[in-house]
Amino acid sequence: MSIKHELEKSLPKSLHFTSAEKEAVFERIHKRKKRRFQVFPALAGVLVLIMVAVLIVPELTSNRTAQDMTIEKLVVPDTPYPSLINAIYVDETSELIFPEETGLYSYSESTGKEQLVSLPGTAYNFAATEKWLIWSDPAEGGAVLNVMNRSNQQVTTVEGRYFADLSIKENTLVYQSGGEGFYVMDLNNQEVELLHETIGGSHSKSALKGNQIVIPEENDGVTKIFIYDIQTMERVNEIELPFEIVEYVQWSGEFIYSQGRNEDELPVLLQAQSQTGEVQEIQTPEFDEFAADGNRIALSVAASESDTVMLYELDELKVRPLNTLDHIEERLTRPRFTEEGTLVLNSEGPDFAMYILEP
Amino acid sequence: MKNDEKDRLLRNAMEEHGDYLKRLIYTYVKDVQKAEDILQDTFVKFYTRFEQFEKRSSVKTYLYRIAVNEAQNYLRSWSFRKVEFADRLRTFKQGSSAEDQYIKSEGNRTLGELVKELPVKYREVIWLYYYDELTVNEISEILACSPNTVKTRLSRGRKLARISIEEGDYEY
Numbered sequence: 001m002s003i004k005h006e007l008e009k010s011l012p013k014s015l016h017f018t019s020a021e022k023e024a025v026f027e028r029i030h031k032r033k034k035r036r037f038q039v040f041p042a043l044a045g046v047l048v049l050i051m052v053a054v055l056i057v058p059e060l061t062s063n064r065t066a067q068d069m070t071i072e073k074l075v076v077p078d079t080p081y082p083s084l085i086n087a088i089y090v091d092e093t094s095e096l097i098f099p100e101e102t103g104l105y106s107y108s109e110s111t112g113k114e115q116l117v118s119l120p121g122t123a124y125n126f127a128a129t130e131k132w133l134i135w136s137d138p139a140e141g142g143a144v145l146n147v148m149n150r151s152n153q154q155v156t157t158v159e160g161r162y163f164a165d166l167s168i169k170e171n172t173l174v175y176q177s178g179g180e181g182f183y184v185m186d187l188n189n190q191e192v193e194l195l196h197e198t199i200g201g202s203h204s205k206s207a208l209k210g211n212q213i214v215i216p217e218e219n220d221g222v223t224k225i226f227i228y229d230i231q232t233m234e235r236v237n238e239i240e241l242p243f244e245i246v247e248y249v250q251w252s253g254e255f256i257y258s259q260g261r262n263e264d265e266l267p268v269l270l271q272a273q274s275q276t277g278e279v280q281e282i283q284t285p286e287f288d289e290f291a292a293d294g295n296r297i298a299l300s301v302a303a304s305e306s307d308t309v310m311l312y313e314l315d316e317l318k319v320r321p322l323n324t325l326d327h328i329e330e331r332l333t334r335p336r337f338t339e340e341g342t343l344v345l346n347s348e349g350p351d352f353a354m355y356i357l358e359p
Numbered sequence: 360m361k362n363d364e365k366d367r368l369l370r371n372a373m374e375e376h377g378d379y380l381k382r383l384i385y386t387y388v389k390d391v392q393k394a395e396d397i398l399q400d401t402f403v404k405f406y407t408r409f410e411q412f413e414k415r416s417s418v419k420t421y422l423y424r425i426a427v428n429e430a431q432n433y434l435r436s437w438s439f440r441k442v443e444f445a446d447r448l449r450t451f452k453q454g455s456s457a458e459d460q461y462i463k464s465e466g467n468r469t470l471g472e473l474v475k476e477l478p479v480k481y482r483e484v485i486w487l488y489y490y491d492e493l494t495v496n497e498i499s500e501i502l503a504c505s506p507n508t509v510k511t512r513l514s515r516g517r518k519l520a521r522i523s524i525e526e527g528d529y530e531y
Contacts, residue, residue, distance in 0.1 A: 003490075004492075007471050007486065007489060008471075021377075021399060025406075029407070
């Protein structure tokens with residue numbers, strides 16, 4: 001009996017690409033075309049207005065650059081793209097930290113690529129600052145959380161069921177454990193306290209900024225975001241977002257931004273005021289993914305036959321394009337801001353360069 | 360390229376590769392509905408980014424590359440990790456212990472079952488090589504790694520599933 005036949009036997013029966021599914025592909029493609037086509041008549045009018053505006057009010061065009069931003073291109077040698085899209089940027093040391101199959105690595109222009117810790121497989125749950133490197137390993141019946149003090153390389157381990165959604169603020173770690181909830185750990189002594197008990201699921205990670213963390217939970221077609229102070233361990237606010245799915249929750253000043261959508265709908269950019277709980281929709285072009293910091297919004301928008309990241313400036317509840325990234329030819333992906341306001345982007349050029357835009 | 364021509368190429372690609380791609384995606388996500396969704400996404404992306412594959416690779420390797428990327432992205436996604444976690448939790452609650460798994464591993468398992476439990480990087484090369492009948496060079500193009508890496512993973516994957524393969528029961 002051939003290996004091919006043996007492999008096929010391990011598949012569910014009737015795993016075929018049916019005619020109905022094929023037609024569904026065509027329907028989706030034609031819907032996209034139709035959507036673009038429907039935009040054209042309205043677009044023609046808008047274009048006339050824009051041209052007038054270009055002549056009268058030059059600042060309305062994309063001929064604007066984000067002030068005081070430096071752009072650095074980093075090419076990390078011998079590193080696959082799937083590792084780089086999971087890279088985090090540490091502002092204090094100007095280094096990227098990313099997982100590979102053989103461990104966790106760092107890269108900076110000054111030190112080059114270095115292995116921080118050797119691991120038997122790729123660690124997707126990890127967090128890092130200048131002082132700490134934390135990752136979780138699967139273990140029999142649960143998981144192990146590894147806490148490395150980077151100054152002396154000392155590693156302390158903590159056993160548990162599951163450690164995910166790791167965020168570090170100075171000497172404090174916030175993480176999600178099991179389906180139970182979010183915990184706060186003092187990294188100096190590994191003492192743990194329950195912060196938030198979870199009931200629903202979520203399409204987004206939590207977001208930590210300063211002493212405040214926002215934790216999203218989806219339940220019965222709506223999403224709630226819970227805000228806690230991790231020093232006092234008190235709930236500061238609870239805000240309801242009227243969407244089945246909320247993704248990419250993140251802080252920007254006193255606002256919490258997120259991407260809300262219902263099944264089969266395009267996402268919208270949401271801004272929630274953390275203290276008053278007021279939720280507003282930001283007018284944007286059609287987008288797939290975003291990142292926000294201050295008045296800067298990075299959106300992954302349609303470009304030619306594909307999409308790429310463009311930078312925008314937030315003006316009240318609308319965005320205006322900036323030309324900061326226009327000179328970059330490669331397709332840009334995965335926008336994310338650090339707490340210090342550094343924008344980190346991946347690119348899909350031949351060298352998979354990363355772009356770091358520092359304020 | 361005219362839309363009619365693109366439609367025709369898409370239809371041919373779906374006829375020729377649709378079944379195999381769906382099965383390949385299933386080996387990553389292990390969920391029939393999700394495999395259907397990802398396969399549709401694959402063909403929509405194939406269509407909308409049509410110009411990118413021309414002169415650079417064959418339709419087949421380009422399609423497989425999109426499908427593998429889509430499946431891998433899903434495995435890295437937050438929603439998948441949630442599902443995976445829920446499954447782990449369920450297994451934990453049902454008391455499927457390491458002992459149960461050991462007993463099962465000692466049982467008379469098929470080649471398919473053994474391959475199914477390999478880490479993704481070995482599993483994918485085995486499926487691409489033995490089931491989809493792609494060459495080492497084609498696989499290296501699809502997975503964006505060197506042919507030597509593919510050969511190493513194939514060899515390691517074969518070793519990990521050696522119980523059946525080395526008995527000589529299989530033609531390969």
